[in-house]
Amino acid sequence: MSKVLSLHHIVFGTKxxxxxxxxxxxxxxxxxxxxxxxxxxxxxxxxNCVPDHVHMLIDLNATKSLSEVVGRIKSKSSNWIKSSGKYPLFDAWCDGYYAESISLAERDAVIDYIKNQQLHHADVGYEAEMKCLYKKAGLIWHDMDLY
Structure with a gap:
């Protein structure tokens, strides 16, 4: 039996x-x-959720692709949100998402980061946070990313 640890910090926002x-x-x-x-x-x-985005840390099943899992999560949760009637401003999730693979050594720090999103966003907005994550990961930010 294969044993795989595939930790991913995933972020996606509202349209x-x-x-x-x-x-x-x-x-x-x-x-x-x-x-x-x-x-x-x-x-x-x-x-953890804040008003305009969601953060999560998952261990991706070895038989699944990240893009397929995130796509299904966004699609099914969007359908639930719309049918619930409890989120009147919700139209859709943004087209893309951010994901980074992390090491086991980083796991607890990422868990704390996700846990403390409400405190973090008292000082830092979503776009500024994402620009920082992109820079840390060596990615180039485009204004239409996560839109």
């Missing part, structure tokens, strides 16, 4: 970065995404 994730329903949305990840046989280490 046009609209603050559509209602605070009172944030935990419910996280539980829906968690259930969807379980259906994909991916392990969720941590998830």
């Amino acid at each position: 046009r970065r609209i603050p559509a994730i209602v605070h009172a329903e944030r935990e419910h949305l996280c539980r829906i995404i968690w259930a969807l990840l379980k259906d994909e046989k991916c392990y969720l280490y941590r998830i």
Whole structure:
């Protein structure tokens, strides 16, 4: 039997970065995404939502592709959000997503980073955060990224 550890920090936002994730329903949305990840046989280490985006750290199932899993999570959670009627400003998720593979040594730091998103975003906006993550990963930011 193969043993694979494939840790990924994933971030995706609302279309046009609209603050559509209602605070009172944030935990419910996280539980829906968690259930969807379980259906994909991916392990969720941590998830957190702020008004305009979601962060999660997962162990990707070795038989799945990252793009397929993220696509299904975004599609199915979007359908649930729209049918729930609890997120009136939500139109869709942005077209893309950000993901970085991380090492086991980085896992706890990323978990803490995701856990503390509300504190982090008291000082730093979504776009500034993403530009920093892109730079750290050696990626080039384009204004239409994650739009």
